[in-house]
Amino acid sequence: MSGDVRLRREFIATALLLVLLALVPLVTRDVYWLGVLVVSAYFAILASSWNLLAGFTGQFSLAPAAFAMIGAYGAALSAAYYNVPPIVGLIIGTGVAGLIGLVLGRIVMRLRGPYLALTTLSFAEIARLVASNSINITRGDLGLPLEPWFNDRVIWFYVFFGALTFVICGLYLLLRSKAGLFLEAIRDDEIAAARSGVRIVFWKTAAFAISSAAAGFAGALYAYFASLVTPELGLVQQTGLVVSMTVIGGMGSLIGPVVGAFLVYVTSEWLRDVGGWQLVIFAALVIMFARLFRTGLWGLVTTALAPRRRAAGRPA
Amino acid sequence: MLTGALAADLAVNGLVTGLFYGLMAIGLALIFGVLRIVNFAHGEFYMVGAYAYTIVAARLGVPLVLALPTAFLFGAALGWVVERTLMRPLYANIGSWGLMRDEYAVIVTFALSLLLVNFVDKAIGPYAFRAPALISASRVVVGPALMSGQKVAAALVTLAVLALIAFFLRFSYWGRAVRAVSQNRLGASLAGIDATAVSSLVFSLAGGLAALAGALLSPIINASPDVGAFPAIKSYVIVVLGGMGSIPGAFIASLLLGIVESFGAVLVSYQYRDTFGLILLILFLLFRPQGLFGERGREV
Numbered sequence: 001m002s003g004d005v006r007l008r009r010e011f012i013a014t015a016l017l018l019v020l021l022a023l024v025p026l027v028t029r030d031v032y033w034l035g036v037l038v039v040s041a042y043f044a045i046l047a048s049s050w051n052l053l054a055g056f057t058g059q060f061s062l063a064p065a066a067f068a069m070i071g072a073y074g075a076a077l078s079a080a081y082y083n084v085p086p087i088v089g090l091i092i093g094t095g096v097a098g099l100i101g102l103v104l105g106r107i108v109m110r111l112r113g114p115y116l117a118l119t120t121l122s123f124a125e126i127a128r129l130v131a132s133n134s135i136n137i138t139r140g141d142l143g144l145p146l147e148p149w150f151n152d153r154v155i156w157f158y159v160f161f162g163a164l165t166f167v168i169c170g171l172y173l174l175l176r177s178k179a180g181l182f183l184e185a186i187r188d189d190e191i192a193a194a195r196s197g198v199r200i201v202f203w204k205t206a207a208f209a210i211s212s213a214a215a216g217f218a219g220a221l222y223a224y225f226a227s228l229v230t231p232e233l234g235l236v237q238q239t240g241l242v243v244s245m246t247v248i249g250g251m252g253s254l255i256g257p258v259v260g261a262f263l264v265y266v267t268s269e270w271l272r273d274v275g276g277w278q279l280v281i282f283a284a285l286v287i288m289f290a291r292l293f294r295t296g297l298w299g300l301v302t303t304a305l306a307p308r309r310r311a312a313g314r315p316a
Numbered sequence: 317m318l319t320g321a322l323a324a325d326l327a328v329n330g331l332v333t334g335l336f337y338g339l340m341a342i343g344l345a346l347i348f349g350v351l352r353i354v355n356f357a358h359g360e361f362y363m364v365g366a367y368a369y370t371i372v373a374a375r376l377g378v379p380l381v382l383a384l385p386t387a388f389l390f391g392a393a394l395g396w397v398v399e400r401t402l403m404r405p406l407y408a409n410i411g412s413w414g415l416m417r418d419e420y421a422v423i424v425t426f427a428l429s430l431l432l433v434n435f436v437d438k439a440i441g442p443y444a445f446r447a448p449a450l451i452s453a454s455r456v457v458v459g460p461a462l463m464s465g466q467k468v469a470a471a472l473v474t475l476a477v478l479a480l481i482a483f484f485l486r487f488s489y490w491g492r493a494v495r496a497v498s499q500n501r502l503g504a505s506l507a508g509i510d511a512t513a514v515s516s517l518v519f520s521l522a523g524g525l526a527a528l529a530g531a532l533l534s535p536i537i538n539a540s541p542d543v544g545a546f547p548a549i550k551s552y553v554i555v556v557l558g559g560m561g562s563i564p565g566a567f568i569a570s571l572l573l574g575i576v577e578s579f580g581a582v583l584v585s586y587q588y589r590d591t592f593g594l595i596l597l598i599l600f601l602l603f604r605p606q607g608l609f610g611e612r613g614r615e616v
Contacts, residue, residue, distance in 0.1 A: 122595075125549060126595065126598075129590055277434075283428070284427075
């Protein structure tokens with residue numbers, strides 16, 4: 001019950017944040033900063049999808065960037081070889097990433113902790129190495145060019161915000177349903193969940209597939225935005241960014257990854273002018289948050305607000 | 317296609333590469349044995365070692381014989397600091413941790429890797445550094461193979477260090493303490509072994525060994541901020557192959573991987589040579605999580 005209230009509060013806060021950000025084009029139409037927000041939204045989708053896996057289901061995968069890369073290549077290859085329209089390319093990219101995620105999720109079902117991290121990391125590296133070495137198909141590190149879908153930055157901005165809203169609403173509906181309960185039960189105690197009748201294999205695999213499909217969706221969309229797909233999308237450092245954003249924002253909350261993604265990416269663009277120490281600062285922040293404030297920024301905010309609310313309710 | 321001479325050449329080259337892998341992987345195996353975590357920043361100790369050696373030797377003009385131990389000490393000191401500040405909560409109040417323990421370890425070591433790579437990138441620069449070689453001979457004949465002098469010298473140093481580590485773990489008090497804690501942390505501390513000190517020791521030793529590997533190879537590979545990613549991935553593969561936490565297993569798996577890669581690059585596919593080990597890693601974790609030589613019953 002209280003979980004439901006917490007989730008709804010997080011959803012409302014996310015919605016408010018998104019509405020606020022959606023007003024940005026009214027203030028500025030600066031191409032550069034709209035681009036920064038587009039990339040932030042891309043990372044917000046990735047971080048939210050990874051959070052479903054790591055934060056809500058307890059499957060600490062190190063492959064979110066690889067799935068984004070797979071989605072991007074799904075779209076770019078089908079566009080390059082079969083000339084499909086963007087919307088079909090988007091569906092193909094999402095579908096391919098989801099399918100591979102389904103298979104990988106089923107395979108790594110029984111692995112936990114460092115074993116799962118190592119397996120998914122290896123998968124990610126294999127995917128990236130294959131993409132960068134299959135030169136006759138993917139053009140390797142040169143990348144595959146792609147016809148851009150839209151040319152107006154403002155349209156792109158709203159496309160990405162629409163996509164992010166879609167993913168957040170989907171996650172909210174999923175987590176609010178029984179499925180969310182099952183996933184959290186699996187995270188907290190897999191054996192107890194199984195004993196209570198939760199279908200572990202089904203739900204863990206489903207979470208993996210959904211998370212991968214969402215990452216692939218983000219990647220495919222990004223491919224049309226950047227109009228170039230390179231293996232660099234799947235670099236482990238990209239996964240590092242996704243993890244950093246989620247941890248700083250707050251793992252295991254709906255809003256955390258969104259806050260983290262925008263905060264980290266926008267400030268890092270800001271700091272770029274001051275010598276580019278941003279990645280050093282963020283890595284240090286991640287370590288600090290993981291060490292001292294495990295619930296992230298969102299956790300800090302809620303604990304800061306909580307006593308006041310109780311105090312307001314008390315004088316009866 | 318595969319003549320006897322080529323096979324012998326490949327075997328020798330593979331073994332030498334395997335020795336270097338061993339220097340990296342044994343530290344990772346030690347850490348996993350004692351703390352039950354994978355250090356995802358292991359490659360960055362290698363990178364730090366490569367820089368320490370290059371800067372001390374080339375910029376400060378310190379003799380090479382002293383530059384190597386300096387790199388080791390630098391890596392060991394960094395390892396000690398990391399263990400003290402970040403790894404302590406893994407076992408300090410272990411009871412209250414439960415679920416988040418593994419995730420914490422992955423996040424923190426992953427972020428540490430990001431931190432060190434970018435710190436060096438900003439503080440020193442993204443360009444590759446060339447380090448002075450131990451031996452000026454550019455070509456040395458080793459049995460059937462032809463190798464650069466630096467590679468031969470580095471292999472000899474590696475062999476000596478590995479032998480030292482083996483003696484240390486086998487016979488010294490602290491070596492036996494390390495093995496006891498890897499077998500059973502609680503049991504070892506009940507027997508009066510300082511498990512906290514052992515954890516610090518293991519992290520420093522692992523950091524030092526990785527840094528030494530970086531220092532030894534820096535004249536060949538050139539130090540750059542992301543130079544550690546590659547050897548780190550190799551050591552993950554090796555640690556899984558050898559059985560997570562097993563030291564002899566890690567050593568044998570290092571040599572095996574070196575040979576498999578050197579033959580695979582010629583016989584199977586040069587393009588995809590770096591994926592062989594990763595595929596082995598996944599297959600092993602799925603079907604033989606105890607590795608080639610590990611004991612049964614480790615939790616997966």
